[in-house]
Amino acid sequence: MASERIFFCPGLAMARFRAQGVPKPEPLLQSGRHGRPQDPSGKTLRSNRESWHGGCYAGAIPEITTAILPGHPQMNPTRLSFAALLTLAACATSHDTESGHVVAPPMQMQGSAFDAAGQVEITKSEPQQFDGLHNLFRLSDNISSGSEPEGEAAFAKLQAMGIKTILSVDGKAPDAALAKKHGMRYVHVPIRYRGITRQERLEIVKTFRELEAPFYVHCFHGRHRGPAATALGRIVLDKVSRGEAIAEMRQYFGTSEKYEGLYSTIALKEIPDAQATQACDFDFAAAHRFKGFRQAMVDITRSFGTTEKLAKTGWKATDDHPDANALNESRRTTESFRQALELEELSRRPESFRQLMQISAEDSEKLTELLAKHAKGSQESGALAKTVLKKLKADCKSCHARYRNAGY
Numbered sequence: 001m002a003s004e005r006i007f008f009c010p011g012l013a014m015a016r017f018r019a020q021g022v023p024k025p026e027p028l029l030q031s032g033r034h035g036r037p038q039d040p041s042g043k044t045l046r047s048n049r050e051s052w053h054g055g056c057y058a059g060a061i062p063e064i065t066t067a068i069l070p071g072h073p074q075m076n077p078t079r080l081s082f083a084a085l086l087t088l089a090a091c092a093t094s095h096d097t098e099s100g101h102v103v104a105p106p107m108q109m110q111g112s113a114f115d116a117a118g119q120v121e122i123t124k125s126e127p128q129q130f131d132g133l134h135n136l137f138r139l140s141d142n143i144s145s146g147s148e149p150e151g152e153a154a155f156a157k158l159q160a161m162g163i164k165t166i167l168s169v170d171g172k173a174p175d176a177a178l179a180k181k182h183g184m185r186y187v188h189v190p191i192r193y194r195g196i197t198r199q200e201r202l203e204i205v206k207t208f209r210e211l212e213a214p215f216y217v218h219c220f221h222g223r224h225r226g227p228a229a230t231a232l233g234r235i236v237l238d239k240v241s242r243g244e245a246i247a248e249m250r251q252y253f254g255t256s257e258k259y260e261g262l263y264s265t266i267a268l269k270e271i272p273d274a275q276a277t278q279a280c281d282f283d284f285a286a287a288h289r290f291k292g293f294r295q296a297m298v299d300i301t302r303s304f305g306t307t308e309k310l311a312k313t314g315w316k317a318t319d320d321h322p323d324a325n326a327l328n329e330s331r332r333t334t335e336s337f338r339q340a341l342e343l344e345e346l347s348r349r350p351e352s353f354r355q356l357m358q359i360s361a362e363d364s365e366k367l368t369e370l371l372a373k374h375a376k377g378s379q380e381s382g383a384l385a386k387t388v389l390k391k392l393k394a395d396c397k398s399c400h401a402r403y404r405n406a407g408y
């Protein structure tokens with residue numbers, strides 16, 4: 001069946017090919033049923049009372065025109081009329097759903113996936129907090145998720161929970177040695193805020209299918225990217241519906257509305273089947289190290305995050321970070337911004353992007369100067385530093401909104 005072409009990954013060569021940005025067909029419209037929209041679990045989405053076709057095809061057309069239509073490879077979509085396209089999309093996709101290759105049919109929704117995530121009812125649950133381990137939810141015997149484990153105590157806790165495999169989707173290379181010391185294996189599949197690519201989905205789902213459970217899944221804070229990867233595990237291992245999976249992201253972890261790309265990945269994108277993940281060549285690497293801009297961001301978010309925490313205590317060390325020193329952390333942030341500005345890859349970014357980086361670097365430098373004065377006893381500088389810190393935080397957000405968060 002022709003549609004299998006889009007569900008199988010014939011080895012690494014194809015995977016790399018895809019990773020290099022070659023347009024990949026992603027069926028958005030999967031169900032041929034013309035009834036009331038339902039979450040695959042059978043739960044009806046409350047807000048979706050009208051016909052769903054209008055909402056669906058508008059989003060699906062750009063994808064269809066770049067894709068080989070499932071089941072109809074001989075037809076050139078660009079030559080088809082609008083109406084014919086719709087019929088074809090609906091038929092072709094119902095064909096797929098019935099063929100058994102679709103792990104979970106994409107949701108049918110009007111509005112955003114974030115909205116849909118608020119409409120599925122799930123049991124209330126509160127996060128657990130431990131030493132070096134935050135925002136932790138034990139979702140099933142197979143999967144727990146939360147923040148990046150920090151320090152011996154956190155790894156010991158995970159070991160005591162019986163965790164066998166830790167999956168990090170953060171940009172920072174994880175501490176595989178410390179995990180190993182506690183009898184656990186680390187796998188690193190760094191993902192971005194804008195969504196999870198097909199190659200990343202293959203690697204994540206392969207990890208869930210082929211490595212030993214229980215899994216602990218994390219990003220940095222355990223709020224956005226980690227919960228999205230967790231949702232994939234919930235669907236393939238625990239067989240929850242896509243609707244429940246996105247409801248957990250929103251209602252448990254608090255994944256932000258800003259990251260609609262993460263929500264829509266789980267609600268709509270293909271989830272590779274077992275044949276696809278078997279065929280995919282992935283060595284479960286424990287540490288993928290980045291160079292350049294992305295690494296600078298990984299470093300900045302840590303030093304800046306600690307500075308933010310210290311601001312709340314009037315620049316004094318906390319129980320959480322007894323050795324932290326706001327001035328040192330701010331110096332590290334400034335240094336990372338300066339180094340990032342020197343990167344060759346920045347010359348390929350738009351002028352406005354470089355300007356935003358320049359402004360952030362200057363704000364960070366200003367913050368460092370004020371903290372240096374505060375360290376010498378100036379209370380006024382300490383107060384001013386808080387204002388500059390807020391400005392710097394706003395710099396991060398505005399650049400991310402413009403250049404980082406939008407979906408693939």
Ligand code: HEC
Binds near residue numbers: 171297
């Ligand atoms: C001029 C634009 C810009 C500014 C300013 C900026 N960022 Fe970023 N940031 C980006 C882009 C673009 C990415 C995505 C890079 C990639 O994935 O290749 C990113 C990625 C990140 C990531 C994800 C790293 C990972 O794990 O892959 C974090 C965290 C982050 N930024 C934090 C911050 C913080 C904190 C600040 C402010 C102190 C900040 N950024 C300032 C543009 C910016």
